[in-house]
Amino acid sequence: AQSVAQPEDQVNVAEGNPLTVKCTYSVSGNPYLFWYVQYPNRGLQFLLKYITGDNLVKGSYGFEAEFNKSQTSFHLKKPSALVSDSALYFCAVGGGSNYKLTFGKGTLLTVNP
Amino acid sequence: GAGVSQSPSNKVTEKGKDVELRCDPISGHTALYWYRQSLGQGLEFLIYFQGNSAPDKSGLPSDRFSAERTGGSVSTLTIQRTQQEDSAVYLCASSLRGFGDTEAFFGQGTRLTVV
Numbered sequence: 001a002q003s004v005a006q007p008e009d010q011v012n013v014a015e016g017n018p019l020t021v022k023c024t025y026s027v028s029g030n031p032y033l034f035w036y037v038q039y040p041n042r043g044l045q046f047l048l049k050y051i052t053g054d055n056l057v058k059g060s061y062g063f064e065a066e067f068n069k070s071q072t073s074f075h076l077k078k079p080s081a082l083v084s085d086s087a088l089y090f091c092a093v094g095g096g097s098n099y100k101l102t103f104g105k106g107t108l109l110t111v112n113p
Numbered sequence: 114g115a116g117v118s119q120s121p122s123n124k125v126t127e128k129g130k131d132v133e134l135r136c137d138p139i140s141g142h143t144a145l146y147w148y149r150q151s152l153g154q155g156l157e158f159l160i161y162f163q164g165n166s167a168p169d170k171s172g173l174p175s176d177r178f179s180a181e182r183t184g185g186s187v188s189t190l191t192i193q194r195t196q197q198e199d200s201a202v203y204l205c206a207s208s209l210r211g212f213g214d215t216e217a218f219f220g221q222g223t224r225l226t227v228v
Contacts, residue, residue, distance in 0.1 A: 043221045106156075
């Protein structure tokens with residue numbers, strides 16, 4: 001069965017500093033990897049995805065993520081955090097034998113001014 | 114419509130009553146998912162529909178939960194004899210293809226409160 005781990009429940013960074021939100025996955029076959037963001041009292045929004053090709057993928061709002069096959073990781077990064085980036089971030093994996101999207105438990109990112 | 118639509122947006126029900134939650138996916142999307150998000154928790158997978166294939170019901174927490182998707186479009190999630198632990202936000206999502214390689218678009222959710 002496929003699974004996603006987000007080892008940090010919370011991440012705190014200062015505005016202007018780089019941020020990283022960690023994600024590791026387990027799936028048979030080629031993984032399809034996604035990041036979503038949930039702002040307070042709003043629905044989940046797609047940020048970026050890795051399907052194939054370059055290991056570094058760029059998405060919305062200046063976010064990027066790096067696919068690392070050997071470490072089975074897909075960490076979300078941003079060079080300079082904004083207070084408005086504060087939200088709940090979810091990593092998800094698709095593919096495998098049953099194609100459904102499996103989500104991690106989420107990481108609450110707080111960017112302090 | 115332009116996005117995934119869920120109704121009602123809020124539902125308060127008495128313990129033991131049945132409820133139906135509706136999801137209108139994006140037109141042309143073949144895959145449809147239901148998830149549940151409890152306060153402070155992640156997304157719990159409930160059920161997955163892909164085209165005409167048999168749905169993946171592996172996430173349904175009990176036989177009180179069921180879902181159907183009519184005509185490959187609208188889906189209804191039914192919870193029978195609701196319990197307080199069923200209180201959560203129920204999220205529906207659809208994606209263009211069902212191979213897990215296209216992003217899912219989420220509705221705003223139905224907040225269910227069982228009193």
